Amino acid sequence: MKLPESFKNKMIRLLGEDGYEEYEKSLQNPMYNCLRVNTLKISVEKFLKISPFELLPVPWTKNAFYYDASKFTPSKHPFYFAGLYYLQEPSACLPAATIPIEPGDKVLDICAAPGGKSTELACKLKGKGLLITNDISASRLKALQKNIEVFGARNVVITCESPERLSGYFNEYFDKILVDAPCSGEGMFRKSSSMITAWEQNGNAMFADIQRSILKEVAKMLKPGGTILYSTCTFDPTEDEDQVMFLRSLRPDLKIIPIEKHTGFVEGNPEWSSFENADESLRGTYHLFPHLVKGEGHYVSLLQSQDEPGGFEANAYKFKSYADIRIKKPNEDIEEFFKHIISGIDLNLVEIGKDKLFLVPENSPELRGLRIMRRGVYLGELKKKRFEPSQSLAMILKPENFDNVLKLSSDGTLISKYLRGETLDFDSEEYDGQYDKIPEDGWTLVCVDDYPLGFGKMTKGTLKNKYLPGWRLQ
DSSP states (O other): OOOOHHHHHHHHHHHHHHHHHHHHHHTTSOOOEEEEEOTTTSOHHHHHHHOOSOOEEOTTOTTEEEEOTTTOOGGGSHHHHTTSEEEEOGGGGHHHHHSOOOTTOEEEESSOTTOHHHHHHHHHHTTOSEEEEEOSOHHHHHHHHHHHHHHTOOSEEEEOOOHHHHHHHOTTOEEEEEEEOOOOOGGGTTTOHHHHHHHHHHTTHHHHHHHHHHHHHHHHHEEEEEEEEEEESOOOTTTTHHHHHHHHHHOTTEEEOOOOOOTTOEEOOGGGOSOTTOOGGGGGSEEEOTTTSSSOOEEEEEEEEOSOSOOOOOOBOOOOBHHHHHHHSOOHHHHHHHTTBOSSOOGGGEEEETTEEEEOOTTOBOOTTSOEEEESEEEEEEOSSSEEEOHHHHHHOOGGGBSSEEEEOTTSHHHHHHHTTOOEEOOOGGGTTSBSOOOOSEEEEEEETTEEEEEEEEETTEEEEOOOGGGOOO
16 A cells, blocks of 8 residues: 555654554454444343354443454345444544433534444434434435434434535524544545545545534534533644634633543544644544554543523424324325234324325424425325335334334345345245244234334235335346
8 A cells, every 4th residue: 555655754753653553563463343233122131142143342442342354244244234233443433432321412413424423323312312414415314324224213314415504593592512523534534545546636624624614513503511522533733632622712711531441542633733822632533543442543622611501592483283184084005004002103203295104203393495305204195095104114113103013034035035025935844934924914013033123014924125225236
């Protein structure tokens, strides 16, 4: 791997000759891989009991574990399709693990795609409070939306807006804000040589400007007493220490909160900053270098407002509740499907608009005028006098929430057929032992063991597959 000479000289200044030599050697080694357990669906302890993979803990994240990619392919296992875990680069787990989210918080992930950090923020909220997860790129939001839906997160609003537009709606609104900023990507050179090419084309200054433009708006949206986590996957102080100092210049009430130090973490350095007032508190922020930790390059800092808690409260979102409509004029097709749902859905939070139903987050704010990609959970649609449930509805349910369930074994051929979108016939002896019992005719919640995957429709021993085409096993 040939590194640009200017980058090499900078890294020698940061690491010293010996440190740089070790860093350069580390780029020849394979990347580390990890999975992060979805604690919305399963506890870490329970997952470790059923995991088919050999796992070792990632030190800085309680629910993340290394696996050997030469032995295991977690992305092909049915548990992945059930949303029991997210595959993530180990160092990238640190920001969401570090920000102190509490259930009930109002949280913003402002540069969220593809959603790895947002899914963990949703886990930490435990279904209470609100997560607004945003990205300015509509194409990148497709992956974000899928990951949120696979994880079964309910209290999420997905937006596609610029920071400037968001700050106009959310002055001093959020308790916690995560800024995993667009950056020059120096920490990801081992992942792809294209990152080196991009670095040579763009350098650090362009991204430092982008970061400042984001932080200007983020500073307006944090409540007094709130907390910001700023992170990048680069090493350059102009994108790291300098941005922390810039943020503090915008909000003098912000104090750096020291992050828990793990083996291999390198303290932020005030001497690397171009700010004259850079102080020793920067040593409470940390760089991760790939020759010192089992992961790629990263920088993480945590800042908390020292002002008294307070802030702006947005108006509540007004919506047409299906619970109100069904009293006057219930829809027979929707009612017929809802008979199958024993529990797990609060009809007071179900919004009906034209032919579609959504489960709206409780206490969702009014966001009229913003580009909303998804508010809560899409439940399904009325089609030719029948209600067609959505894939995302299946992902928020549990087997005990539905009256007609098919549990498939995680290691049989039947589960693979379902995930590929094939029709399932239960008249073959080859499938014996791969399912618990044949469900009754009608809508069926299909699970891998106790974890929902999607829907099917049973008719006389044959299950018509309703698994979402775009999610199917290839």
